[in-house]
Amino acid sequence: MKALLVTLVVLLVLAVAADRVAVAVAEDRVAEAIEQRGELAGTPDVSVDGWPFLTQVVAGDYRDVRIRLSAADLGQPEGTTADVRLRGLHAPLSDLVDGSITEIAVDRIDGTVTLSYELLSRELGTDTTLVPEGEGLRLTKTVEVLGYEVPLTAVGRVTLEGQDLVIAVDEAGVAGVDLPGAVVREASDALDLRYGIELPFGLELTGVSPGQDGVLVTGGAVDTVLSGG
Numbered sequence: 001m002k003a004l005l006v007t008l009v010v011l012l013v014l015a016v017a018a019d020r021v022a023v024a025v026a027e028d029r030v031a032e033a034i035e036q037r038g039e040l041a042g043t044p045d046v047s048v049d050g051w052p053f054l055t056q057v058v059a060g061d062y063r064d065v066r067i068r069l070s071a072a073d074l075g076q077p078e079g080t081t082a083d084v085r086l087r088g089l090h091a092p093l094s095d096l097v098d099g100s101i102t103e104i105a106v107d108r109i110d111g112t113v114t115l116s117y118e119l120l121s122r123e124l125g126t127d128t129t130l131v132p133e134g135e136g137l138r139l140t141k142t143v144e145v146l147g148y149e150v151p152l153t154a155v156g157r158v159t160l161e162g163q164d165l166v167i168a169v170d171e172a173g174v175a176g177v178d179l180p181g182a183v184v185r186e187a188s189d190a191l192d193l194r195y196g197i198e199l200p201f202g203l204e205l206t207g208v209s210p211g212q213d214g215v216l217v218t219g220g221a222v223d224t225v226l227s228g229g
Contacts (some may be wrong), residue, residue, distance in 0.1 A: 002049040003111075004187075006086050006091075010017075015171070020071045022035060025048060027046045027048055027086055028046075028161070029096040029097065030046050030048065030062070030065060030089070030091065030096065031043050031044055031045070031046040032227065033091060033096060033098070033101050033104060033189055033200050034046065034067065034104065035073075036067055036101075036228075037039070037101065037102075037103060037104050037226040037227055037228055038074050038077070038200060038201050039228035040069070040074065040200065040226065041072060041073055041074060041075035042070070042072045042075075044067045044068060044069050044070075044073050045067065045068040045069075045070075045074070046065060046066070046067050046068075048062055048064070048065050049063070049064040049065075049066065056092060058093065059088055059150060060090060060091055060092040060093050060096075061088070061089075062086075062088075062089040062090075062091070062095070063087065063088065064085070064086075064087055065085070065086040065087075065089045066083070066085050067082075067083070067084040067085075067086065068082075068083055068211075069081060069083075069084065069200060072197075074198075074200060076198065077119055077216070078119070079115065079116035079118050079119030079120075079122075080113065080114070080116070080119060081114045081116075082111055082112065082113045082114070082198060082199075082200060083111065083112050083114075084109060084111040084112075084193070084201065084203075085109070085110045085111070085164050085228060086106045086108075086109050087106075087108045087109075087110075088108060089104060089105075089106050089107075089152060090104070090106070090107075090153070091104050100130030101166070102227065103225050103226060103227035104224075104225070104226040104227075105164060105223075105224070105226075106221075106224045106225075106226065107221050107222065107223065108220070108221070108223075109201055109220060109221045109222075109224055110174045110218075110219075111200065111203050111219050111220070112216055112218050112219075113197065113199060113200075113216070113217045113218075114131075114211065114213060114214045114215070114216055114217075114220070115160030115165065115195070115197075115217065116212070116213060116214040117124075117130040117131065117137075117214050117215075117216045119166070119214070120193065120194075120195065120214070122214065123139060123193055123195060124139070124141060124190075124191065124193055125143075125190075127141060127142055128140070128141040129141070132210035132211070132212065132223040133155055133210075135157075135158075135209070135210065136145065136154065136155045136156055136210065137155050137156045137158060137159060137167060137210055137215075138153070138154070138155050138156075139152070139153070139154050139156055139167075139169065139191050140152065140153050140154075141190065141191060142174040143190045149183075150175070152191060153167040153173050154170075154173065155169070155170075156168055156169045156191060156192075156193075157169075157170070158208055158210055158215055159208065160205055160207075160208050160217075161194075163193060163196060163197055163205065164194050164196055164197065165193075165194070165195045165196075165197055165208060165217060166192075166193070166194050166195075167192065167193040167195075168192055169191040169192055171187075174182070181191065197217055199217070199219040201221065201224060201226060202221060202224065203220060203221050204219055204220060205218075205219050206218045206219055206220050
């Protein structure tokens with residue numbers, strides 16, 4: 001009885017080890033396939049969840065695939081990152097192994113792209129500071145208007161217009177400086193920003209909000225086929 005128990009434990013350990021090895025190999029293959037068929041600029045960091053994993057490999061059906069994309073992977077400016085979750089990814093094992101996969105079907109994709117505050121600040125000028133404040137952003141910047149150096153502080157609203165992220169400032173304040181209203185209004189316009197967004201995998205924009213490290217843009221898609229490359 002003891003020998004049988006030992007044998008079962010050894011077999012279980014071997015099964016778990018084989019499962020983990022399969023995870024590592026499959027993650028590499030899936031990452032390469034997603035790079036090619038998802039039309040990415042680099043190979044993403046991929047993790048596949050779910051146990052046992054070997055059954056997913058054999059069936060070619062992966063329940064939960066998580067992808068971390070850098071700016072280089074996305075082909076976007078530094079300060080852009082994305083976290084994407086693919087639920088129900090279908091990729092035959094034989095096609096993954098020999099690299100002949102031509103398309104990847106996915107039941108559902110959810111993604112969040114983070115545009116860092118440093119990135120958005122650069123778009124407004126190197127002396128701009130952006131920090132989250134409630135549901136908006138607090139902006140500070142010194143601009144020159146009609147010969148005046150105007151130190152502005154304002155709270156902007158973050159919205160989506162089509163494929164653009166828009167930061168709109170209603171009214172800016174000028175601390176300790178007495179300036180004509182027309183100057184302040186013109187200076188306030190210098191804090192408005194329109195920034196084009198390209199989400200990976202053809203995701204449709206669904207929302208935007210300020211986050212701790214940057215503006216978060218969310219998107220989703222259902223019954224998607226990745227067939228680029």
